[in-house]
Amino acid sequence: MTAMDAFLVARNPDEASQLPFLIRLPLGREVLVLKARETWPRLTRVYCHRAAEWPNDPEIIEEVPIRSCVRRGRAIDLVLARARESRSQLVFTTLKGGREAIFWQTAKTVKKARPGIRVPGRRASGLAPFTLLVDTRERYPYRFVKQQATTERSALPAGDYGVAIDGWIVASVERKTLEQLAHDLVDGSMPFQLAELAALPRAAVVVEERYSSVFKLEHVKPGWVADLIASLQARYPNVPIVFCETRPLAEEWTYRFLGAALAHAREEPTAPGAPAERW
Secondary structure: OOHHHEEEEEEOOOOOOOOOEEEEEEEOOEEEEEEEOOOOOOOOOEEEEEOOOOOOOOEEEEEEEEEEEEEEOOEEEEEEOOOOOOEEEEEEEEOOOOOEEEEEEOHHHHHHHOOOOOOOOOOHHHOOOEEEEEEOOOOOOOOOOOOOEEEEEEOOOOOOEEEEEOOEEEEEEEEEOHHHHHHHHHOOOHHHHHHHHHOOOEEEEEEOOOHHHHHHOOOOOOOHHHHHHHHHHHHOOOOOEEEOOOHHHHHHHHHHHHHHHHHHHHHOOOOOOOOOEEO
């Protein structure tokens, strides 16, 4: 085995960096070098960032043979030749604004962060199957395959998912990952999104994460993002920001919220000229 074929962990020579380790992954003819907060994702997912290059004479902390290192879409599956701590995955995501985020995780850390919860299949608000509108700009949308609803792509005036009566939007939901929410809060775009949602009869923001994770965000002061969320909730009380722990639960909550909103709107129909949006 040569160093070119091995998984390498070294100390980051940049002492000012908040990511004290470097990891090196051979991907065929490509070599990926990342800065990392930890040497392995043992307790939680580890945030990583691309490094310019592998140093000439690094302080090697760990060198392990690789069984498999394969890129599959937005992820890299890494299998090391050792009995314990052998399987992991690096997931590449793009936040709004184009900034790349890389998370290094194992099955254990994913299960801990997103425990399996069975979602019931009861109809939303007792409604027969109804149509959920999915915004055309939504890249990886909910499919609602376990819910009793059909989907239709449409350019929504606000939010990612909505329901309509006679061509008028009566409710909408904006979907966020925690990273997207934090980004939009920090860059100041979130108030404008909430203002657009607040113009609808009913609207909400659903976050695919636990609220407690707000206080574990990287690169921001603890409590700052929580303060921004609280401030916006006070400013736009008719647009709740709901934390739903996992993506499947966020999908289920979106389905049930929009179903309830549609049921209420049918009892009190929104006529043209009322505070609703045409689509």
